[in-house]
Amino acid sequence: MPAPEEALAFKKRGNEAFSKHEWLNAVDAQVDGDVLRKLLESDIVLKAHIKLEQYGYAIADATKAIDLDSSYAKAFYRRAVANTAILKSREALRDFKTAARIEPNNKDTKLRLAECEQVVKRIAFEKAIEVSDPPSAFEGFDIDGISVEDSYDGAKLGSEMTQDFVDDMIKRFKNGKKLHRKYVFQIIRAVHDIVYAEPTMVEMEVQKGHQLTVCGDTHGQFFDLMELFRLNGFPTEDHYYLFNGDFVDRGSWSTEIVLLLYAYKWLHPQSFFLNRGNHETDDMNKVYGFEGECKAKYNDKTFKLFSESFSALPLATLIGKKYFTLHGGLFSDDKTSLDDVRKLDRHKQRQPGQQGLMMEMLWTDPQPNPGRGPSKRGVGMQFGPDVTKRFCEANGLDAVIRSHEVRMEGYEVEHDGRCITVFSAPKYCDSTENKGAYINIGPEYKLDYHKFDAVPHPDIKPMAYAQNSLMSMM
Known part of the structure; x- marks a missing residue:
């Protein structure tokens, strides 16, 4: 494990890279073997993974941080964001709820939790009304019968592209x-x-x-x-x-x-x-x-x-x-x-x-x-x-x-x-x-x-x- 001053140096380099939108450098600056809470608490590495769309890595690192400190609300929050990105809304909902329980006055977390709850409800509703073999969206749709108003100021399209x-x-x-x-x-x-x-x-x-x-x-x-x-x-x-x-x-x-x-x-x-x-x-x-x-x-x-x-x-x-x-x-x-x-x-x-x-x-x-x-x-x-x-x-x-x-x-x-x-x-x-x-x-x-x-x-x-x-x- 790095000495405290080494961990702080990693943290500083990560923050600098993140501020410059250099996401890869932000991650590289902080990943140094088993860097514990001293680095993870900066939250930079988790945010950089998300910016890079490395949601699997973000989830893994957030889980490490949670294992080290089960009261670390940011890690639950970032893991929820990463799961949201890969459409695992139920997993995200659990973590948003935990983050809100740890920090009940965090307005941002409460907003994300409410939005995630709505997403989960919508997905459940759509699944309930889903048709296994839906008809074609083109079926019975009379495109040719739609008229183009005289006020339309663009080029006209016939039966072939030009x-x-x-x-x-x-x-x-x-x-x-x-x-x-x-x-x-x-x-x-x-x-x-x-x-x-x-x-x-x-x-x-x-x-x-x-x-x-x-x-x-x-x-x-x-x-x-x-x-x-x-x-x-x-x-x-x-x-x-x-x-x-x-x-x-x-x-x-x-x-x-x-x-x-x-x-x-x-x-x-x-x-x-x-x-x-x-x-x-x-x-x-x-x-x-x-x-x-x-x-x-x-x-x-x-x-x-x-x-x-x-x-x-x-x-x-x-x-x-x-x-x-x-x-x-x-x-x-x-x-x-x-x-x-x-x-x-x-x-x-x-x-x-x-x-x-x-x-x-x-x-x-x-x-x-x-x-x-x-x-x-x-x-x-x-x-x-x-x-x-x-x-x-x-x-x-x-x-x-x-x-x-x-x-x-x-x-x-x-x-x-x-x-x-x-x-x-x-x-x-x-x-x-x-x-x-x-x-x-x-x-x-x-x-x-x-x-x-x-x-x-x-x-x-x-x-x-x-x-x-x-x-x-x-």
Whole structure:
């Protein structure tokens, strides 16, 4: 155990790193073997884990702190916040109740407790009325019968997407305007039908004279997506794009991003690709803002249609038989192969659940140590360089490309070059001082990495449409 002065030094470095939004450094500055209450009482390491979305680590460290001092209210509070983030509301409720009992006059804890109680009640109600096989949200919905008022000042959309409509859409979104609801419904329906017909793993080649750009999470950061396109070029028939999941949630322009990506998919169905992420799922959208944004900007029907379209998205893209690209990562079983992914019927299971191939494809993360380990998020698991090596060799791959995690430089190459993370939301949630990145791939299949910085955006905070103020702490 460190001497008191050493512990205080760790604490000071952690506080300094946290104040600069250097979450990784805040954690590293404090983790030094068995650092006891002297460090844990600072609360920095727990908050930094939460900022890094390392909810599993936050829960584990909070539990350590509670084991050391069962009256430590902050640890119960942080553990509750972490469990809220991974949608374990009942576990969170127990800890909020304990924190409130220890500190009965803490107004913030009492507020979070009341909100968590409401979430648990809502979940119980939704489960009670849940239909096992609900009808399609498109069934009986007469989109074509909706009229567009003469007062609508945007471009008109016919039966096919056009570049002129996309250009007008971009201008509208930059100016804070919305699309007419009929056009929103048309776009979602068209793209649902296109992606539903695609295989679970799309297999594509980069033709001579063409280029593919692979992008990671965009998370509703519309103005940063515009910067990416400004720097790298907009999608065309010759310039392919692949967006590797997590288009929505957290950022407050999620409808703008997903509608634009869908418009490009409709315009260029053979050269614009979309993989599903863990945030293209109902449970995440209900908590992290997308459902609320759909209702605020359009209506509840919009979210239901998006939900159905998300469940139709492919889960992976195989690029030139060399790069297996998916949102999360690899599998809990070494026997899992590309053929297993090809055979996966994603249409039978609309939501990923808590186990199985779909959950692992959307949720897992790499770790530096060999083998497999528990998830730092509290969902899924982690896989080591040996797991990646065996998977690539067994399937004839050069590497796995994935997203799902902030990287301070926008991307990171791990596992001896076989695991590549790309993340395209710079200054994530306006609070993490990371760059964004994208990868260009030509016909020779060489990976060309590019980084970019965040740009200014209108004064609307991340999570503006989230379910409740619990999410503002993430």
